[in-house]
Amino acid sequence: MTDVAKRAGVSATTVSRVINHYGYLSQKTIDKVHKAMEELNYQPNSMARSLQGKDTQLIGLIFPTVSHPFFGELASKMETKLFEKGYKTILCDSANNKEKERDYLKMLAANKVDGIIAGAHNLGIPEYENVGLPIISFDRHLAEGIPIVSSDSYQGGRLATEQLYQRGGRKIAILTGTNESDSPTNKRLEGYLSVLKEHQLEPMVYHFPLEHSPFLKATEIRQILSKEDIDSIFCTDDLTAILVLNKAQELGINIPGDLKVIGYDGTEFIQNYFPQLSTILQPIDQFVDLLIDLLMKRINNADVELDSLYQLPVRFMQGQTS
Amino acid sequence: MTDVAKRAGVSATTVSRVINHYGYLSQKTIDKVHKAMEELNYQPNSMARSLQGKDTQLIGLIFPTVSHPFFGELASKMETKLFEKGYKTILCDSANNKEKERDYLKMLAANKVDGIIAGAHNLGIPEYENVGLPIISFDRHLAEGIPIVSSDSYQGGRLATEQLYQRGGRKIAILTGTNESDSPTNKRLEGYLSVLKEHQLEPMVYHFPLEHSPFLKATEIRQILSKEDIDSIFCTDDLTAILVLNKAQELGINIPGDLKVIGYDGTEFIQNYFPQLSTILQPIDQFVDLLIDLLMKRINNADVELDSLYQLPVRFMQGQTS
DNA sequence: AAATATATGATAAACGATTGACATATTGGT
DNA sequence: ACCAATATGTCAATCGTTTATCATATATTT
Numbered sequence: 001m002t003d004v005a006k007r008a009g010v011s012a013t014t015v016s017r018v019i020n021h022y023g024y025l026s027q028k029t030i031d032k033v034h035k036a037m038e039e040l041n042y043q044p045n046s047m048a049r050s051l052q053g054k055d056t057q058l059i060g061l062i063f064p065t066v067s068h069p070f071f072g073e074l075a076s077k078m079e080t081k082l083f084e085k086g087y088k089t090i091l092c093d094s095a096n097n098k099e100k101e102r103d104y105l106k107m108l109a110a111n112k113v114d115g116i117i118a119g120a121h122n123l124g125i126p127e128y129e130n131v132g133l134p135i136i137s138f139d140r141h142l143a144e145g146i147p148i149v150s151s152d153s154y155q156g157g158r159l160a161t162e163q164l165y166q167r168g169g170r171k172i173a174i175l176t177g178t179n180e181s182d183s184p185t186n187k188r189l190e191g192y193l194s195v196l197k198e199h200q201l202e203p204m205v206y207h208f209p210l211e212h213s214p215f216l217k218a219t220e221i222r223q224i225l226s227k228e229d230i231d232s233i234f235c236t237d238d239l240t241a242i243l244v245l246n247k248a249q250e251l252g253i254n255i256p257g258d259l260k261v262i263g264y265d266g267t268e269f270i271q272n273y274f275p276q277l278s279t280i281l282q283p284i285d286q287f288v289d290l291l292i293d294l295l296m297k298r299i300n301n302a303d304v305e306l307d308s309l310y311q312l313p314v315r316f317m318q319g320q321t322s
Numbered sequence: 323m324t325d326v327a328k329r330a331g332v333s334a335t336t337v338s339r340v341i342n343h344y345g346y347l348s349q350k351t352i353d354k355v356h357k358a359m360e361e362l363n364y365q366p367n368s369m370a371r372s373l374q375g376k377d378t379q380l381i382g383l384i385f386p387t388v389s390h391p392f393f394g395e396l397a398s399k400m401e402t403k404l405f406e407k408g409y410k411t412i413l414c415d416s417a418n419n420k421e422k423e424r425d426y427l428k429m430l431a432a433n434k435v436d437g438i439i440a441g442a443h444n445l446g447i448p449e450y451e452n453v454g455l456p457i458i459s460f461d462r463h464l465a466e467g468i469p470i471v472s473s474d475s476y477q478g479g480r481l482a483t484e485q486l487y488q489r490g491g492r493k494i495a496i497l498t499g500t501n502e503s504d505s506p507t508n509k510r511l512e513g514y515l516s517v518l519k520e521h522q523l524e525p526m527v528y529h530f531p532l533e534h535s536p537f538l539k540a541t542e543i544r545q546i547l548s549k550e551d552i553d554s555i556f557c558t559d560d561l562t563a564i565l566v567l568n569k570a571q572e573l574g575i576n577i578p579g580d581l582k583v584i585g586y587d588g589t590e591f592i593q594n595y596f597p598q599l600s601t602i603l604q605p606i607d608q609f610v611d612l613l614i615d616l617l618m619k620r621i622n623n624a625d626v627e628l629d630s631l632y633q634l635p636v637r638f639m640q641g642q643t644s
Numbered sequence: 645a646a647a648t649a650t651a652t653g654a655t656a657a658a659c660g661a662t663t664g665a666c667a668t669a670t671t672g673g674t
Numbered sequence: 675a676c677c678a679a680t681a682t683g684t685c686a687a688t689c690g691t692t693t694a695t696c697a698t699a700t701a702t703t704t
Binding site: 011013014024026051052053 | 679683684685688689690
């Protein structure tokens with residue numbers, strides 16, 4: 001900063017005034033200082049700034065893994081929008097690893113990020129109770145007072161199941177992740193169950209622990225497809241639906257004739273590269289907007305009253321698999 | 323820190339000595355201090371630490387977008403490995419936006435990251451010439467003195483093309499990104515051309531600008547497939563190969579009977595969810611290890627001599643599309 | 645018992661900014 | 675020509691650590 005001041009022929013205080021827009025300043029001085037900053041390729045040291053209590057302009061993003069297209073897309077869009085607002089993104093792949101998530105939480109606190117958006121899948125992390133940072137959660141209950149943004153999973157579950165029923169499905173199975181009772185995602189299962197009950201059909205629920213490899217999942221799916229008497233499957237995520245399609249093809253099962261499949265996610269990726277898949281679309285762009293808006297509110301005023309749950313509507317997307 | 327010192331009944335100096343492991347310390351004191359730190363949930367303020375010249379333990383990751391499975395996987399693995407080494411990852415989706423990439427470069431410098439790994443697709447960013455930070459590049463020439471890690475794209479191009487030839491392909495087309503002469507990726511095209519020349523076949527080169535949407539690409543592919551006389555296609559990335567498969571199916575083209583397709587990337591994602599695709603596998607895990615190892619070398623010693631190009635071998639993966 | 649090694653404390657400067665207090669100079673309006 | 679508004683400078687404290695220096699106290703050797 002001293003160098004900039006010298007080069008611009010002003011005092012360090014004036015440079016600071018220019019950077020932080022306060023006090024009286026002539027346009028001439030402002031220009032001089034900006035010119036000097038450019039010439040010296042000067043960037044204020046953000047460590048020093050935030051030591052003074054300035055915001056770090058850093059946001060922590062905690063997701064299971066960006067190698068999953070859904071979270072990759074979510075993270076990418078979050079990052080893009082945050083960048084437009086002048087924030088940088090610290091990426092944390094919790095990788096279904098509770099310890100890692102806890103460590104990250106500590107690190108983020110130490111790095112004094114301005115806020116956190118967390119959408120990981122680990123349960124029972126008490127640190128969330130008192131991080132003392134603005135947090136918004138995606139699709140998961142973290143702690144009292146942390147708002148949750150999710151899609152209307154119950155309706156989504158109902159929607160998918162009803163579609164399968166309407167198309168003639170009577171032996172409708174569901175493939176879903178591990179049972180996590182307090183997760184909004186689990187509502188997809190509840191939606192499924194409610195529809196089956198209305199039609200007095202027998203539920204067929206298959207749980208796949210998240211940590212299972214796709215290969216293992218595929219093997220189990222193959223078993224199910226070849227042994228069980230099923231005419232429709234609701235997969236609570238699109239990738240699992242793809243595994244079902246692959247295995248069905250291997251087994252010579254006709255889709256949608258012998259088996260109807262509906263997925264759930266709504267990524268652009270699937271729409272671009274798997275347009276044939278019938279699926280439940282979540283409003284990813286709206287997730288991003290809402291998550292960031294809520295976080296900004298919390299950042300600007302730690303005490304704003306926010307709802308504890310924001311549920312966005314989902315849509316059914318007719319493909320050729322149902 | 324003062325609180326910790328008080329609670330442990332020692333001086334602030336001693337706490338600092340414990341944290342930074344220097345000077346004489348009794349085990350008793352070390353334990354006391356650690357206990358106090360835990361009890362108070364104390365994390366040293368990393369801003370203050372790095373003001374003192376300590377490393378920030380932050381690494382910037384610049385990729386086109388993590389919504390693409392290849393970069394999502396790469397980013398995820400990088401993040402995981404960096405975390406194990408005690409680093410946090412700042413994610414930068416350059417989004418094929420040159421301005422954004424330049425801005426990010428500035429921000430990273432201001433945030434005093436310890437190093438950068440850049441694998442974006444923008445050309446002509448002079449800032450790379452003098453960031454004054456350890457940088458390693460993935461698959462792209464950034465500036466003099468910045469080592470590049472990539473796969474052996476020329477061999478990959480040859481490999482794919484030769485496979486198509488061996489399987490009987492004589493009208494072999496290539497679908498590739500925009501012509502970027504200084505990119506290692508472009509070597510895939512050169513490998514293709516060299517094989518065609520050896521067999522005295524006519525090259526058929528189709529360029530798809532990166533910024534084109536998958537939908538637009540798909541439309542163009544459909545045109546090509548329906549109008550041109552082609553029996554084999556080498557796609558320089560797997561997602562484009564998937565579009566070809568989709569459009570071929572729509573048009574009733576038999577794969578691999580009427581048309582053979584080979585992709586290029588090597589993500590676990592494709593192997594898990596598109597196992598039928600024949601493709602060229604890049605060693606992503608080795609990319610990650612090498613990129614990080616090289617970066618660590620540069621961080622620990624800014625002047626180490628590094629090669630300007632590290633080329634890792636690729637493998638052909640036989641699927642059912644060729 | 646003296647010499648040395650080990651353990652801790654007190655103090656202060658430094659990292660690179662921000663900001664308030666105060667002083668001084670210039671400008672503009674009347 | 676005078677007052678207020680505007681423009682800039684000097685100085686010093688502060689943010690939360692790190693680290694060097696000096697001092698002192700206890701423990702271990704010889």
